Amino acid sequence: MPFTIESIREHFPVLHQEVHGKPLIYLDNAATTQKPKQVLEALNSYYANDNANIHRGAHALADRATRKYENTRTMVGDFINAKEEAEIIFTKGTTESINLVASTFGRKFIQKGDEVIISTMEHHSNIVPWQMLCEANGAVLRVIPISESGEIIFDEFEKLLSPRTKLVSIVHASNSLGTINPVKAIINRAHAVGAKVLLDGAQSTSHLEIDVQDLDCDFLAFSAHKLYGPTGLGVLYGKREILEQMPPYQGGGEMIKEVTFAKTTYNEIPFKFEAGTPNIADVIAFGEALNFISGLTKPLIKAHEDSLLAYAVELTSKIKGFIPIGTAKEKVSVLSFNINGMHPFDVGVMLDAKGIAVRTGHHCTQPLMQRFGIEGTVRASFAVYNTKSEVEKFAESVERIAKIKNK
């Protein structure tokens, strides 16, 4: 596939439309990315040709569906360089992946008085499951503070570490700020006190090359729909030796080895954690999303997105009343901001009137908003199919809106 943005855009039917009489400029990619034709076709083709329940079916369709489903598992393993595909568990999304770890690893290995460390910039999905766990078992939640630029204060993180630390659960790239955290160093220090590390990769996996063996993270959670894949599907990567020690998450079909009324034994990983009929069609279609990404290659995707972000920062920095939120040195393509004297919601609605889709509000990171003393932000986030001219239109529109209150 040649890397011209026009040819890439051709793969995304949804981008070719008008909203409110203006060409759609989709800058809400951190919420969800659009889906290329290959993914849509795979979904359709699965139901049109292959639909069958997977595993244990003694017929051709079941066999075909199983092979395709398991093929995506292998692809996901390759995508993050897992040692083996058995370390890849399919879930509903990042949120469920984190909840799975909290409910299984958490219940078994985190006891009263033990500590879980998160950071100020976590998404609610990496806060609430740990609060629930701590409430249930008397463990303690510790929070790494961040600087004004939206970066973790590493010294403070180190101070929080102790033999009581059982888990560090941290976001790889912040959904609200774009900050890329120094996760390798975090993992290193956490392991030194014997703690495990879960990475929330919801925002990082679509931009950064991920090598779980090199990072040495114990868990990685991410969602397909932020990776040009379908909604309702996520991944939990975990190291084999840890997954094997964890109790099952949900009980039901698929996750068992043998059931008698006296006792049930459980299946091997990853099936132990995939009770019930999984999201077969979406898993198979996700394989096409991964093909799409690997066809372009991550370094090219990131280079393009970085240049869009840099251009957006350059153009918006000249706007009177423009207040960027999150100015870390290392960022994924997220531009969060406020306009002096204006509510983010008003800015978002006015951008929508120009055909520009952004997200406004607290972005499910209320403690982070409290840290900055704001109610919310306007967030523009760029993906591989966005163009320089879209960034220009976005900046022009923001400038016009800002002028209302900043003459």
Added chain:
Amino acid sequence: MSTIQEVQDEIISEFEILGDDKESTIYYIMELGDGLPEFPEAERVDENIIKGCQSKVWLTAHEVDGRVIFEADSNTDITKGLISLLVRVLSGRKPMEISNADLYFIDKIGMGNIIGSQRSNGLASMIKQMKFYALAFQAKQNA
């Protein structure tokens, strides 16, 4: 004083002039908000916040000579503009007129399309609260 219906029809014809252009409609709504009387600082308390709105909306109601006077404010300009429309239609009327009012102008001016479905729920909460106040005053008058 014009009737509730007359004021609604007035608003509908104002919005008809703006046509389908969402941008000018929004700018117009924001300007309408500027026309709302200053909200008393002492009333800007949690008890006066309407639940169910994404942005903050404060609403108070007082009875003056058998009529309900609404005062309202919001921390977002678009919401403030929308409230100003409700105040224009409903404030200064008898409780029974308010509780019986059919607010057809909201659909007619295409509010759902302008503010989105989630915010429309907030608007519905605002109307519910205004009617609730009216019913309370009505009950008091009948007592």
